[in-house]
Structures are given as C-alpha cells and as structure tokens.
Amino acid sequence: MNRPFDIHLEVTDMALSRGEDALLSDLSFAVGPGQAVWLTGANGIGKTSLLLALAELIPLDAGRADWILRDRDHDQDQRLRPAEALSFSAFRGPERSGLTLGEELTFWQRVKGDPLSLEDRLASVGLDGRATLPVAGLSAGQRRRLSLARLQLSNRAAWLMDEPLAGLDADGRNRVTQNLATHLDRGGIAIIASHQPIAIPGVEARKLVLEAAA
Numbered sequence: 001m002n003r004p005f006d007i008h009l010e011v012t013d014m015a016l017s018r019g020e021d022a023l024l025s026d027l028s029f030a031v032g033p034g035q036a037v038w039l040t041g042a043n044g045i046g047k048t049s050l051l052l053a054l055a056e057l058i059p060l061d062a063g064r065a066d067w068i069l070r071d072r073d074h075d076q077d078q079r080l081r082p083a084e085a086l087s088f089s090a091f092r093g094p095e096r097s098g099l100t101l102g103e104e105l106t107f108w109q110r111v112k113g114d115p116l117s118l119e120d121r122l123a124s125v126g127l128d129g130r131a132t133l134p135v136a137g138l139s140a141g142q143r144r145r146l147s148l149a150r151l152q153l154s155n156r157a158a159w160l161m162d163e164p165l166a167g168l169d170a171d172g173r174n175r176v177t178q179n180l181a182t183h184l185d186r187g188g189i190a191i192i193a194s195h196q197p198i199a200i201p202g203v204e205a206r207k208l209v210l211e212a213a214a
C-alpha cells in the first residue's frame, strides 16, 4: 500500500469557548494514519469550533492540539503547523469571491501544480461543463463538490470537514466517501463534523459525541 502520509493528531485536555460561553472541556483524543473521527453532538455544542481550533483559527482556553509527523523510530517526531498538516473544507465556501467556478478552481490548480486539466478536475467531482457558473450562484451541493475538489488538490495529510454531506445528492455523497476512503488509504486523517453518519468504504470512523463543558 502506498502511504505517503504518516500524520498523528494528539488532543490533550482541551478546553474551548466562544465569546462568554464555555463549550468544551477536558477533551482528549488521538488520531493516527488512516483513521477518521466522526464528530457529532447537538446544534451549537461546538463541532465547528473544535475544527477551527484544530486549525488554530481560534485559540484554546486550555490544553493542546499537536499535529505530529512521526519518525519511524519515534525519536525524531516533527511538530507541524496546522497550515502544513491540514486542509479545511468549511461549510461556508468562497461564495463572496465574485469568481466563476473555472476561475476559482484554476487558481487552486496553479497554486498546487495540478496535473489535471480544469475540465478533468471538474469532472472528478461531477461538475463537468460548469466552469462558467459564478461561484456565488452555486447550489449547496455544487459548493460541496467544489470543496471536495479543493481538498483533493490540497495534498494535505489531514482533512477537516464540516458537514461534508450537507446538500449533496447520492452521487455527491458517494464521491465524498470514495475520496475519503482513498485519502485514508494513503495514510491520511479525517476529522468530520456531521449530523448524519458517514459510511466510508473499508473504514469505520470513530464516533466522538461532543458534550457541553462541565
């Protein structure tokens, strides 16, 4: 098996709040190569906030979240900055950019040196023939598909996904879960916030039910 990634996430005694509200406390978990975590819990409990904290987009109140590139002998572990470790598929996408789908994706293809043509990249997420659509006018499911294309392009070891199945039809859901299976098979990690279970072929995602801070 080709496993380009060997990434580990270690969350230790994490506490998190937004504004005045304490959200999570004493949260610890570890994730290794090829593993997925399914984050679930009530509306407003803090799933999106946890993803933002793992990406260091919001600060922790306590504890730590470490992204670690593990050396085979375990004696030369390397800490990665989130920007080196992960790619974030947020629920709200780049809808305010004023770009067309083709322009948006071409930009990311150039940044990442994509070997595929624009049309082939679009086809990989079922958006072939849609390059001229304005990003602002994409439907919810089309936006999720654009997100998936950007995740594919990121070549990052960890995928943080916020409601990746929201608004997708059966074909779109299938593409997301198939892409996840491929990513995990390469030794990647996925942390997925979702109200619905996510069936990844060949992988049982570990369920983590978030509860209100003590």
Ligand SMILES: Nc1ncnc2c1ncn2[C@@H]1O[C@H](COP(=O)(O)OP(=O)(O)OP(=O)(O)O)[C@@H](O)[C@H]1O
Pocket (backbone or CB within 6 Å): 018, 019, 021, 023, 041, 042, 043, 044, 045, 046, 047, 048, 049, 050, 193
């Ligand atoms: N920028 C912010 N400033 C202050 N409070 C915020 C901010 N963003 C979110 N919150 C609050 O933090 C809490 C957690 O929100 P979060 O979006 O993390 O929950 P969630 O579990 O992802 O919810 P949902 O299932 O509804 O998507 C909510 O009470 C929300 O109102």
